[in-house]
Amino acid sequence: MDQPVSEGPEGHVHPGYMQRKDDYLRRMKRIEGQVRGIERMISEETYCIDILTQVSAVTKALQAVSLGLLDEHLSHCVLDAARADSPDADAKLHEASQAIARLVRS
Amino acid sequence: MDQPVSEGPEGHVHPGYMQRKDDYLRRMKRIEGQVRGIERMISEETYCIDILTQVSAVTKALQAVSLGLLDEHLSHCVLDAARADSPDADAKLHEASQAIARLVRS
Amino acid sequence: MDQPVSEGPEGHVHPGYMQRKDDYLRRMKRIEGQVRGIERMISEETYCIDILTQVSAVTKALQAVSLGLLDEHLSHCVLDAARADSPDADAKLHEASQAIARLVRS
Amino acid sequence: MDQPVSEGPEGHVHPGYMQRKDDYLRRMKRIEGQVRGIERMISEETYCIDILTQVSAVTKALQAVSLGLLDEHLSHCVLDAARADSPDADAKLHEASQAIARLVRS
Numbered sequence: 001m002d003q004p005v006s007e008g009p010e011g012h013v014h015p016g017y018m019q020r021k022d023d024y025l026r027r028m029k030r031i032e033g034q035v036r037g038i039e040r041m042i043s044e045e046t047y048c049i050d051i052l053t054q055v056s057a058v059t060k061a062l063q064a065v066s067l068g069l070l071d072e073h074l075s076h077c078v079l080d081a082a083r084a085d086s087p088d089a090d091a092k093l094h095e096a097s098q099a100i101a102r103l104v105r106s
Numbered sequence: 107m108d109q110p111v112s113e114g115p116e117g118h119v120h121p122g123y124m125q126r127k128d129d130y131l132r133r134m135k136r137i138e139g140q141v142r143g144i145e146r147m148i149s150e151e152t153y154c155i156d157i158l159t160q161v162s163a164v165t166k167a168l169q170a171v172s173l174g175l176l177d178e179h180l181s182h183c184v185l186d187a188a189r190a191d192s193p194d195a196d197a198k199l200h201e202a203s204q205a206i207a208r209l210v211r212s
Numbered sequence: 213m214d215q216p217v218s219e220g221p222e223g224h225v226h227p228g229y230m231q232r233k234d235d236y237l238r239r240m241k242r243i244e245g246q247v248r249g250i251e252r253m254i255s256e257e258t259y260c261i262d263i264l265t266q267v268s269a270v271t272k273a274l275q276a277v278s279l280g281l282l283d284e285h286l287s288h289c290v291l292d293a294a295r296a297d298s299p300d301a302d303a304k305l306h307e308a309s310q311a312i313a314r315l316v317r318s
Numbered sequence: 319m320d321q322p323v324s325e326g327p328e329g330h331v332h333p334g335y336m337q338r339k340d341d342y343l344r345r346m347k348r349i350e351g352q353v354r355g356i357e358r359m360i361s362e363e364t365y366c367i368d369i370l371t372q373v374s375a376v377t378k379a380l381q382a383v384s385l386g387l388l389d390e391h392l393s394h395c396v397l398d399a400a401r402a403d404s405p406d407a408d409a410k411l412h413e414a415s416q417a418i419a420r421l422v423r424s
Contacts, residue, residue: 015151015152015153015154016154017148017154018151021148021149021151024148025145025148025149028141028144028145028148029145031141032138032141032142032145035134035137035138035141036138038134039131039134039135039138042123042127042130042131042134043127043131045121045124045127046121047121048121048122048123048175048176048178048179048183049179049201049202049205051175052172052175052176052179052205052208052209053205053208055168055171055172055175056172056205056208056209056212058168059165059168059169059172059212060212062161062164062165062168063165063212063422063423065161066158066161066162066165066422067415067418067419067422069154069157069158069161070154070158070415070418071411071412071415071418072154073154073155073158074392074396074411074414074415075408075411077154078392078397079396079397079400079407079408079411082397082400082401082407083400083401083403083407085401089397089400089401090393090397093389093392093393093397094389095155096155096392097385097388097389097392099155099158099159099162100385100388100389100418100421101385102158102159102162103158103162103418103422104381104384104385104421104422105317105381106162106165106166106169169316169317172316173309173312173313173316176309176312177305177309177312180286180290180305180308180309181302181305184286184291185290185291185294185301185302185305188291188294188295188301189294189295189297189301191295195291195294195295196287196291199283199286199287199291200283202286203279203282203283203286206279206282206283206312206315207279209312209316210275210278210279210315210316211275211423227363227364227365227366228366229360229366230363233360233361233363236360237357237360237361240353240356240357240360241357243353244350244353244354244357247346247349247350247353248350250346251343251346251347251350254335254339254342254343254346255339255343257333257336257339258333259333260333260334260335260387260388260390260391260395261391261413261414261417263387264384264387264388264391264417264420264421265417265420267380267383267384267387268384268417268420268421268424270380271377271380271381271384271424272424274373274376274377274380275377275424277373278370278373278374278377281366281369281370281373282366282370284366285366285367285370289366307367308367311367311370311371311374314370314371314374315370315374318374318377318378318381
């Protein structure tokens with residue numbers, strides 16, 4: 001009945017998004033459906049502009065997922081490390097800043 | 107000598123990407139696989155930053171698909187309309203410009 | 213009194229934005245003012261988040277200028293080359309597609 | 319024992335970028351020069367594509383400034399608040415997350 005806590009290699013017990021895991025899975029399932037919809041549009045030789053509109057919608061949905069995960073990562077993993085005066089806090093922040101840069105540039 | 111064409115409902119004969127349809131389908135299948143990979147990462151509570159890296163990769167792959175489709179649309183649909191002195195050319199260009207704006211802002 | 217037409221090296225007489233040149237200059241002047249405002253905010257050690265908000269506003273204003281210039285370039289330079297059955301049309305489109313890709317990725 | 323601080327109006331002592339203020343000012347001055355260069359290009363009716371290339375360069379330079387400011391804000395303002403167990407930490411993080419979202423979408 002116990003829910004065993006599996007501690008990860010870097011010492012972070014649980015990712016910050018765990019409480020909203022089902023919500024993220026639902027959103028990714030919807031994105032998967034949209035991607036399959038685009039495949040169908042290409043198979044059926046749909047007009048290019050309509051495909052481009054769909055691809056922009058998927059990109060926006062993925063961006064929203066990233067921004068949500070990032071916010072929870074910052075508040076659960078990074079702030080918690082800082083609150084615990086863990087020496088990891090700076091390294092985790094540096095890692096998060098690089099993820100933000102990839103996000104901004106993609 | 108005749109080049110038979112099947113004219114579509116809006117008067118555009120064939121979408122510009124038709125010749126590379128299989129290539130686009132392959133790329134979208136790979137993107138679908140990457141999206142499912144992200145779902146698996148979330149189910150298995152993978153470290154947030156690793157998920158963000160994957161989401162950025164999918165976004166970049168989708169962007170590349172969009173840029174390819176757009177380029178072919180401009181060269182096949184828009185330029186062809188201009189070459190044929192079709193009155194559609196300006197309307198098609200306006201529509202393409204709006205798709206570019208959505209792409210830049212997404 | 214004549215306004216001499218100076219034909220450019222690649223044979224494009226006038227850039228497509230010429231009729232709205234004053235509008236673009238006005239917008240760039242405003243952007244220049246916003247950039248100087250950001251410098252002032254940094255000198256006065258304004259709160260970071262407020263500076264970030266201003267930088268995002270400038271980025272959006274520059275994007276709008278780019279999208280406008282691109283639209284006029286496509287409609288005046290690229291479509292006109294296609295209408296004139298110029299062999300340049302494809303090269304010009306290829307060049308425009310690369311500019312779009314840079315815009316999407318920046 | 320005392321750590322003297324000059325506390326700002328919203329309770330943030332000093333913006334995180336203060337130590338690198340001169341570096342940011344230099345970068346913004348260079349961006350201002352690039353913006354003026356674009357104005358000159360428009361006055362002189364430079365070829366559109368060359369202007370677009372310059373605008374993309376400015377956008378990238380502004381993005382790099384934003385990413386730098388954001389990283390320093392997170393590490394100095396947000397982490398410090400968390401380390402001091404300040405109740406502000408969550409509010410500051412929320413504010414930073416919104417700035418990240420604006421940055422990603424611009």
